[in-house]
Amino acid sequence: MPAMLEVKALRHRFGTGPGAHTAVEDLSFTVEAGELACLVGHSGCGKSTLLRCVAGLTRPTGGTIRLHGTEVDGVPPELAVVFQDYGRSLFPWLTVAGNVEFPLRSAGLDRRERASRARQALDWVGLADAHRRFPWQLSGGMQQRVAIARALASRPALLLMDEPFASVDAQTRFELEDLLRRVRREQDTTILLVTHDIDESVYLGDRVLVLSSSPASIVADLTVDLPAERDQITTRESAEFVALRGEVARLLRHRAVVGEAS
Numbered sequence: 001m002p003a004m005l006e007v008k009a010l011r012h013r014f015g016t017g018p019g020a021h022t023a024v025e026d027l028s029f030t031v032e033a034g035e036l037a038c039l040v041g042h043s044g045c046g047k048s049t050l051l052r053c054v055a056g057l058t059r060p061t062g063g064t065i066r067l068h069g070t071e072v073d074g075v076p077p078e079l080a081v082v083f084q085d086y087g088r089s090l091f092p093w094l095t096v097a098g099n100v101e102f103p104l105r106s107a108g109l110d111r112r113e114r115a116s117r118a119r120q121a122l123d124w125v126g127l128a129d130a131h132r133r134f135p136w137q138l139s140g141g142m143q144q145r146v147a148i149a150r151a152l153a154s155r156p157a158l159l160l161m162d163e164p165f166a167s168v169d170a171q172t173r174f175e176l177e178d179l180l181r182r183v184r185r186e187q188d189t190t191i192l193l194v195t196h197d198i199d200e201s202v203y204l205g206d207r208v209l210v211l212s213s214s215p216a217s218i219v220a221d222l223t224v225d226l227p228a229e230r231d232q233i234t235t236r237e238s239a240e241f242v243a244l245r246g247e248v249a250r251l252l253r254h255r256a257v258v259g260e261a262s
């Protein structure tokens with residue numbers, strides 16, 4: 001059976017000639033159904049480019065991306081994306097429920113089914129009571145929960161997340177990380193999340209894929225051997241967490257030094 005997601009020898013180069021920039025080079029990995037895989041890399045290493053290629057938003061200049069064995073060519077309908085900038089990703093003139101329902105219209109769902117899915121997804125993220133409010137009436141963390149609900153409402157086979165918690169304060173970030181782990185467990189969602197935050201990648205992930213500095217390629221694929229039930233204080237204090245965080249930091253530092261020297 002093919003992997004849920006298979007990325008093989010991916011390459012992406014922006015432009016041509018002397019000004020060209022290779023953002024992703026010979027990058028391969030797979031994600032199995034039900035996994036939460038985190039890609040961690042330095043700022044500017046090519047994380048967003050990689051995610052945009054997987055989402056079908058950018059056509060890579062080389063390699064292949066397969067979802068359930070079918071080559072990605074354009075935006076696959078069974079995929080949803082959550083970006084960092086929740087403020088710009090929600091429509092201010094639509095209510096919370098309207099925002100969550102919006103993509104379900106293009107999927108052809110009737111009104112009753114759209115409303116039911118939106119209610120359910122808002123319930124998953126703890127915003128059932130906020131369905132009539134507008135995004136600008138919500139805190140940043142709540143807006144990002146709406147964006148997550150919108151992505152989940154379409155019941156995607158694969159949820160892609162690009163630095164989804166980078167724009168919220170530390171406490172809200174912890175709450176959203178726990179929410180994501182809970183929702184993912186309850187809904188059995190497959191998630192590929194990119195972050196520059198080492199601690200976040202270890203806390204959230206079942207696997208951490210470490211990226212080299214630009215151009216991005218995979219330098220390590222680490223299994224996170226932490227309990228499924230995690231806690232922001234005790235898990236982060238555990239010996240296993242500290243050891244894995246150190247390993248990822250060393251890999252990132254080593255690759256940055258090697259990258260600068262070459």
Ligand SMILES: Nc1ncnc2c1ncn2[C@@H]1O[C@H](COP(=O)(O)OP(=O)(O)OP(=O)(O)O)[C@@H](O)[C@H]1O
Pocket residue numbers: 014015021022023041042043044045046047048049050196214
């Ligand atoms: N449209 C573009 N044209 C040319 N170069 C680009 C373009 N988009 C990105 N790049 C370059 O490709 C490299 C990777 O960019 P990308 O946004 O994928 O990195 P990133 O790891 O997501 O960065 P950050 O963590 O800062 O968001 C960067 O050097 C960037 O300047």
